[in-house]
Amino acid sequence: MNYFCHALVSYFPQIMESLEEFYQYKFGGIAGQLNMAIGQFNVFRIEDRARRDTPSLVHVRRNFYKVMLYIGENVFHYGDESIKVKGKTLLFFHPQVPYSYERVEQGTTGFFCVFKDEFYQENFRLNLGDLPLFAPGVPPVYKLNEGQYKEAESIFQRMYQEIDTSYIYKYELIRSYLNQLLFMAMKLNPEHTHLEHADAGTRITARFIEMLERQFLIEFSTERLLLRTPKDFAGKLAVHINYLNRIVKKTTGKTTSEHIYSRIASEAKILLKHTQWNISEIGYALGFDDQAHFNKFFKAQAGMNPTAYRTDI
Template identity: 85%
Template sequence: METLEEFYQYKFDGFSSPDKRAIGQFNVFRIEDRVRREAPSLHVRRNFYKVMLYAGENVFHYGDQSIAVKGKTLLFFHPQIPYSYNLVEEGTTGFFCVFKDEFYQENFRLNLGDLPLFAPGVPPVYSLNEEQYNEVASIFQRMYQEIDTSYIYKYELIRSYLNQLLFLAMKLGPDNNHLQYADAGTRITARFIEMLERQFLIEFGSERLLLRTPKDFAGKLAVHINYLNRIVMKTTGKTTSEHIYSRIASEAKILLKHTQWNISEIGYALGFDEQAHFNKFFKAKVGMNPTAYRTDI
């Protein structure tokens, strides 16, 4: 799995890489600014989301499917499916933005994996007519202009633009009112992700996470822990523990930024009996201790 940091290093030689401490690490680019430096795309999973408005011809590879696009196309890429695409030709125009799950978790607590747009088995590729293209291009242009402003609420505004893209795409798609799972493993994985996300509606320091280990989730899902670990890895490319610990780290960053709770209270709410254990966990995941993170926000 390619990380967002590796993506910047691979595509941009590290240029334009956002601060790792920024929640969600959102960024947006114009395709025409990147064409000459574009390298062949690796067919791997990424640990981030990517939304692309593409005006040109190419072949995009989702999992074991290859989809040729021509003209104006809106595409979505997400961590559950490996993807790649052929070299971008000169004259190609459009935009793309990249962000991590926690970009949404900070304010909306929206689990992107719950959207039909990112359901397994259906690559989200949408051909656009001229009117639709102009609407999507206008949204991207506003994000592109906003990202360089000093407006204190710019990321909240950008999230609203990104919301427009997500729900517009679902409106353009076929009947997405009912989720359909390809197999039992995919269904169990979806239930695990949903169960993981729902317990993070923490509002008071006295509340605590109840499910913190793969064994906890396997018990609630009534499956063997080995089976859960196997199908989650197969479906998402990440272990059950990686999902759990990544989500706990994201919530810790959110609570440090948006609450006045002391660090001991935050650690307790996230299931750590000792502040020292929480400090060690946070530093391993974020690269600094909670106090330093809160001070640098």
Template identity: 55%
Template sequence: METLEEFYHHKFNKYPENLHNTIGQFNVFQIENRMRKNKELPIHVRRNFFKIMLFSGENTFRYGNQNIKVSDNTLMFFHPNIPYSYQPLSTKTTGCFCVFKSEFFQSNYKLDLDNLSLFKSPNPPIFKLSKSNYQEAEYLFSKMLQEAQGDYIYKYDLIRNYVSELYFLAMKWTPPENLFQYGDASKRIAMIFTELLEQQFPIQYKSDKIELRLPNEYAKKMFIHVNYLNRCIKKVTGKTTSQHIFERIGTEAKILLKHTDWTISQISETLGFDDLAHFNKFFKKQTGINPTSFKLV
């Protein structure tokens, strides 16, 4: 995992002055003024900070396990749980980005970033913007830049409002079918199940171990019958409860195999498998390739 301190070191070769005095270590930059001089490919890892990027240009972003080509005007949200990287930026790229730790919203103003529907959608939080939407997002970034350079005593309270507005605008632009609604019991059950599933990830330490691996374990936690849980999940998502569980474990397995130096046996144990043979069989069924081969690709 890359820390915010490491980000500043490799991005700018120095740590901004007085940044430790700021709760959550917030900062905002114009892309064209902070262009990477070298052309090395950024490492595909998780970070310990949030990032929002308003991007104008063309590039390929790797978000989790997806390669996403973006062009023209794009707004992107990056979460510490999801590894990401992108190709070196061209000199024609323009836009802004801001970075901050979760503590930035844990003082007087609390925005629960981990539970925003933006990060629960099946689609990555990457938005191709119309001209008017781009101007709206660009205005918010311009206000952040303006306040960050000023000495107003409450400037970070203003900036929190601008950052929050970007999140809420993005959720407003998210197609309704990609979000869980609260209209009926099945959707509420699906939402609670999804939250319980995601709470077990990411796996950060070898000592971590997921506890809920079977549909009946989730049903017991939710105080409902497993058959009712299965019906609700199938009705809302079109997939079975087991499919959701196995796909999420499979995704985490890919991340750990690619982005840690852990042994396959250690990864198998953190993901709750009794033995390595069981994990190998599971992974090959999910991906069509065994863990050793995937790690070497």
């Protein structure tokens, strides 16, 4: 990432970092061969990067996926949560949720790979967004025992070795290795990754959740949420509001309004914690006409007003 882009991301922390900027910032550029590869996949050893790696202090969404196999101790800031990681851990990060992490300590080992969504748009019957592994609200952290770690390490080692070969089908082979990691994680936590039967109600609920998530790619304080009520979403989904409320409640156990309010409150915490926007700007971006209404909403959701929350961080 050049100086201007890095400064801009620091000033506007909701800007999405691209994979090209990641390579520029971390490595000073991107190899031509890699740039032409579908999805710009690459894999690295953490210990090779730790000596010169910097903390991901900018809390932003990225336009790429990242999978990490980690042995060490660190804190990852994921959405509005701070997750302490210790020991053998498999982590998944995707473009819908902003994240950052603290400095990688010496002695930390493992692997990480990065790739764009396009990496899965050929020769694979599922889009990554369809996998429950990347569903909203699913924690991205999977603790591993010794046997599970050895299995994941073996998969990463094969990807790491394959990336430097001239084999014409190497990316198809690497994709198969990555599939093993994805499905390994879903088997580790089946209660969070169960694929429900895709009936009409489930499909509408999934579309509602996806639509709710996608509108939170807020980059500037002058932008506003457009969909804030069940009626707004029902109109976009072309269903009656009573039907939407009924099937969302039946499918998820939470009302449509509860989903919306919870997600707005979560985004408010992210903006309060990771931007320098004032309270009025944050309230405006989240669709509130004045600060008093935003303060009342936030206190009802978080138990304190926005100023007190920001002070306590």
